Amino acid sequence: MEFSAFGQKFTRHAGITQLMDDLNQGLTTPNTIMLGGGNPAAIPEVLAYLDQQSQQLVKNGDLLKAMANYDGPQGKDAYIRALAKLLSQELGWPVGPEHIALTNGSQTAFFYLFNLLAGDFADGRKKKVLFPLAPEYIGYGDGALSEDHFVACKPTITRLDNGLFKYHVDFDQLEVSDDIGLICVSRPTNPTGNVLTDEEIMRLDDIAREKGIPLLIDNAYGMPFPNIIFTDAKPFWNDNTILCMSLSKLGLPGVRCGIVVAPPAIIQAMTNISGIINLAPGSMGPALTLPMMENGDVITLSNEVIRPFYQAKAQQAVAWLQQAIPLPQFHIHKPEAHCSCGCGSKICPFTARNCTSA
Ligand SMILES: Cc1ncc(COP(=O)(O)O)c(C=O)c1O
Numbered sequence: 001m002e003f004s005a006f007g008q009k010f011t012r013h014a015g016i017t018q019l020m021d022d023l024n025q026g027l028t029t030p031n032t033i034m035l036g037g038g039n040p041a042a043i044p045e046v047l048a049y050l051d052q053q054s055q056q057l058v059k060n061g062d063l064l065k066a067m068a069n070y071d072g073p074q075g076k077d078a079y080i081r082a083l084a085k086l087l088s089q090e091l092g093w094p095v096g097p098e099h100i101a102l103t104n105g106s107q108t109a110f111f112y113l114f115n116l117l118a119g120d121f122a123d124g125r126k127k128k129v130l131f132p133l134a135p136e137y138i139g140y141g142d143g144a145l146s147e148d149h150f151v152a153c154k155p156t157i158t159r160l161d162n163g164l165f166k167y168h169v170d171f172d173q174l175e176v177s178d179d180i181g182l183i184c185v186s187r188p189t190n191p192t193g194n195v196l197t198d199e200e201i202m203r204l205d206d207i208a209r210e211k212g213i214p215l216l217i218d219n220a221y222g223m224p225f226p227n228i229i230f231t232d233a234k235p236f237w238n239d240n241t242i243l244c245m246s247l248s249k250l251g252l253p254g255v256r257c258g259i260v261v262a263p264p265a266i267i268q269a270m271t272n273i274s275g276i277i278n279l280a281p282g283s284m285g286p287a288l289t290l291p292m293m294e295n296g297d298v299i300t301l302s303n304e305v306i307r308p309f310y311q312a313k314a315q316q317a318v319a320w321l322q323q324a325i326p327l328p329q330f331h332i333h334k335p336e337a338h339c340s341c342g343c344g345s346k347i348c349p350f351t352a353r354n355c356t357s358a
Contacts (some may be wrong), residue, residue, distance in 0.1 A: 014142040064096035066287035073275035075102025079286035081165035082293040101270040106258035127181030164334040195336040227302040257285030
């Protein structure tokens with residue numbers, strides 16, 4: 001069988017497909033020790049909450065209603081209104097329903113956005129997506145229709161005490177030429193757990209504005225949910241930002257629900273593409289989580305259950321690794337957390353300070 005250029009590009013080996021295949025094997029093979037790879041942990045309190053929400057949905061008939069109807073191509077209206085209200089109230093952003101579109105997971109949103117804002121243009125120009133700080137999320141690299149679609153910059157590396165280090169954007173080397181159509185960062189990033197500082201984000205925002213291109217911030221692990229951020233980094237959005245969020249890292253990867261918060265022109269474009277490719281995004285995730293977006297439980301769960309859970313895991317992993325590999329050439333990227341851990345370590349893995357009085 002002969003495949004088109006599209007077919008050839010999308011049927012060759014892709015890192016993200018391999019990773020998802022590995023995850024599936026890890027989850028379905030007994031006695032495998034799953035080390036994550038992006039699949040959210042089974043947090044008992046979160047599962048109990050979702051179980052109770054699902055039962056409620058069955059009882060009141062909303063599950064059937066969601067399954068038996070299409071939503072619009074932008075996503076469930078009531079859900080988009082609830083998200084706009086939540087983001088305005090929690091973060092003070094001037095966000096209305098015209099700024100939000102739903103997709104089948106944020107992975108789908110990246111595909112739309114990378115190809116909407118970069119690639120071949122009608123007048124013959126070609127634009128690329130710039131990742132100002134590598135290493136970046138493995139899921140981006142294969143999501144382009146054209147070859148040679150991405151360019152990435154090496155970071156500067158700051159050595160910290162206690163074998164820790166942190167990546168920073170190398171602004172001295174960062175070149176944003178006229179063939180860049182989009183700047184993209186994940187904050188926090190997977191797999192290093194790096195969180196770009198507020199200053200780095202503001203500088204990237206300035207550069208993007210100056211160049212007349214958007215800044216995409218992949219907020220899959222960020223604020224206000226699931227808020228798996230241990231630094232005091234501030235959430236960021238303005239009228240030149242495309243913020244991609246997700247229900248996955250809350251504990252719901254199976255519902256495949258991504259959320260894009262962006263200027264209305266981008267949302268209209270996403271809605272159009274969504275109609276063509278999906279008819280409508282899936283309605284189960286929005287139906288299940290509408291109450292928690294409306295009553296704010298999503299924020300409480302994130303702050304009081306999800307973030308502390310991952311913070312404790314990160315802390316434990318660093319402590320075990322440092323104990324097991326006490327070599328000067330062994331380094332770990334700093335888990336980006338402030339010291340509310342009360343860990344009592346002489347040298348805290350998060351702050352590298354004495355934490356015995358915490
Ligand atoms: C940094 C990052 N962004 C986005 C995603 C995609 O999430 P989803 O498509 O489930 O919303 C992942 C998944 O692992 C991720 O690690």
